[in-house]
Amino acid sequence: MQYRSTRNSNLRRNASQVIAQGISAEGGLFVPDSLPNVRDKFSLWSGLNYRELAKEIFAYFLTDFSQEEIAACVEKAYTPEHFGGGEPVKLVPLADGGEKKYLLELWRGPTCAFKDMALQILPHFLTKSLAKAAPGKEAVILTATSGDTGKAALEGFRDVPGTRIIVFYPRDGVSPMQKRQMATQEGGNVTVCAVEGNFDDAQTAVKQIFTDASMKAALESSGMIFSSANSINWGRLLPQIVYYFYSYFQLYRMGAIKSPGDEINIAVPTGNFGNILAAYYASRMGLPVKKLICASNANRVLTDFIRTGVYDRRREFFATMSPSMDILVSSNLERLLYVLSGEDSTALSQLMKELSETGVYSVGGEVLEKMQKLLFGGSCNDEETSRTIHETLERDGYLCDTHTAVAVNVYRQYVSETGDSDTPTVIASTASPYKFAKSVLAAIESQIPEDEFDAMKRLEEVSQTEAPEQLWALKEKKIRFKGTIPKEQAGDFIRRTIGIGGS
Numbered sequence: 346m347q348y349r350s351t352r353n354s355n356l357r358r359n360a361s362q363v364i365a366q367g368i369s370a371e372g373g374l375f376v377p378d379s380l381p382n383v384r385d386k387f388s389l390w391s392g393l394n395y396r397e398l399a400k401e402i403f404a405y406f407l408t409d410f411s412q413e414e415i416a417a418c419v420e421k422a423y424t425p426e427h428f429g430g431g432e433p434v435k436l437v438p439l440a441d442g443g444e445k446k447y448l449l450e451l452w453r454g455p456t457c458a459f460k461d462m463a464l465q466i467l468p469h470f471l472t473k474s475l476a477k478a479a480p481g482k483e484a485v486i487l488t489a490t491s492g493d494t495g496k497a498a499l500e501g502f503r504d505v506p507g508t509r510i511i512v513f514y515p516r517d518g519v520s521p522m523q524k525r526q527m528a529t530q531e532g533g534n535v536t537v538c539a540v541e542g543n544f545d546d547a548q549t550a551v552k553q554i555f556t557d558a559s560m561k562a563a564l565e566s567s568g569m570i571f572s573s574a575n576s577i578n579w580g581r582l583l584p585q586i587v588y589y590f591y592s593y594f595q596l597y598r599m600g601a602i603k604s605p606g607d608e609i610n611i612a613v614p615t616g617n618f619g620n621i622l623a624a625y626y627a628s629r630m631g632l633p634v635k636k637l638i639c640a641s642n643a644n645r646v647l648t649d650f651i652r653t654g655v656y657d658r659r660r661e662f663f664a665t666m667s668p669s670m671d672i673l674v675s676s677n678l679e680r681l682l683y684v685l686s687g688e689d690s691t692a693l694s695q696l697m698k699e700l701s702e703t704g705v706y707s708v709g710g711e712v713l714e715k716m717q718k719l720l721f722g723g724s725c726n727d728e729e730t731s732r733t734i735h736e737t738l739e740r741d742g743y744l745c746d747t748h749t750a751v752a753v754n755v756y757r758q759y760v761s762e763t764g765d766s767d768t769p770t771v772i773a774s775t776a777s778p779y780k781f782a783k784s785v786l787a788a789i790e791s792q793i794p795e796d797e798f799d800a801m802k803r804l805e806e807v808s809q810t811e812a813p814e815q816l817w818a819l820k821e822k823k824i825r826f827k828g829t830i831p832k833e834q835a836g837d838f839i840r841r842t843i844g845i846g847g848s
């Protein structure tokens with residue numbers, strides 16, 4: 346399989362090149378040039394375990410990897426050691442009020458968020474890709490994070506030979522636990538730095554560095570190349586396709602769907618549009634999806650876009666209790682629009698130019714129609730999120746985190762707007778509630794301890810569940826990274842960190 350760039354459809358690259366590079370030189374994102382239809386594999390695949398299924402799916406996309414290479418990546422990533430025994434993901438049915446909802450728990454990995462599903466395997470994909478596409482080069486992984494990507498990337502890449510990783514997070518835009526997770530990161534090849542501003546500032550700074558020619562030249566002469574652990578990297582999206590298929594076969598095994606071909610809905614708490622895009626790719630490959638439910642928090646730029654066709658980031662930015670979704674520029678939307686606009690990279694480049702120059706663009710006609718057929722968009726604010734956490738615990742006996750709660754809430758909006766309570770719906774549960782213990786506890790109780798770990802303890806008591814031991818372990822770890830820089834200094838910071846001169 347070959348890949349093109351959303352901003353240059355004449356370009357052709359193979360998988361190892363796109364994974365090594367992360368983003369295309371002209372700023373576009375890499376997309377597969379065709380998608381396999383796997384419908385005839387369903388009966389075979391419905392009996393596979395997670396790792397086996399992952400190998401089957403990856404084989405379509407990583408055509409310049411050998412089967413052995415793919416198998417090695419999968420076996421090293423999705424181990425019981427990393428994902429707490431059993432299968433790496435779990436589908437939990439919630440029997441409530443006639444709705445058919447199933448929580449797909451994607452947070453059993455080392456950092457307690459769904460990002461581990463991709464970032465435990467990306468380093469293996471990347472080191473193999475480098476050996477093929479840029480032999481002998483050292484990869485410098487630049488990552489902007491709204492909280493969860495950073496930690497998952499640091500954990501995935503720590504001490505991986507031939508790589509260094511630098512993570513930028515918005516100083517005031519991550520939860521205390523997320524900050525602590527990153528500030529205490531161990532490993533000889535890791536650097537973490539806070540940036541003044543919000544996630545969009547951090548992401549823009551990093552994207553600019555990727556396309557900075559002088560930086561690239563300086564890097565090359567030192568035997569290094571930049572790559573990305575953000576979901577702009579195809580190697581981040583590909584692993585996420587697997588769990589949507591897996592959850593479908595799981596529903597089949599549970600008897601929740603009667604025959605392979607019955608439709609499901611998928612609801613995803615959305616920020617950078619990566620996770621829901623993976624569900625879209627799954628649907629294009631033959632997964633029977635009725636609606637993709639795109640759930641946003643108070644930063645409802647996507648909800649408005651889906652409903653009106655106008656993408657307008659010129660609005661107030663809210664720091665919410667679901668910080669990993671506090672995003673106004675959802676990078677991966679570009680990949681969806683590329684497909685919906687008939688793979689017209691000229692039109693797409695124009696839209697993205699408008700976005701960066703004026704902060705707004707709009708789509709209409711057929712593109713909007715196709716998008717609305719595919720997606721339901723909804724949003725909820727912090728108050729509604731809290732209420733949903735409380736209700737879901739009371740009615741379903743399920744403790745969900747602040748991000749997952751947004752999706753549960755928007756799924757309910759979907760049911761009440763459309764009346765579709767019959768279609769089994771997979772809701773992506775993207776983080777452990779303990780990662781956001783204080784906010785989750787505040788939704789349930791009025792007395793909240795000041796200390797994050799005391800809040801975790803209290804949450805264990807009220808919910809009768811257990812906090813992941815990885816989070817408890819943070820209590821004892823030393824803070825290693827304390828610095829904050831203005832976003833304009835990100836380039837200089839990188840030069841200093843990796844020891845290349847000039848500016």
Ligand SMILES: *Cc1c(COP(=O)(O)O)cnc(C)c1O
Pocket residue numbers: 458459460493494576614615616617618619620621669670748749775776
């Ligand atoms: C990253 C993240 C999201 C948003 O996912 P995108 O792929 O950026 O849309 C939602 N919830 C949690 C917990 C996350 O870490």
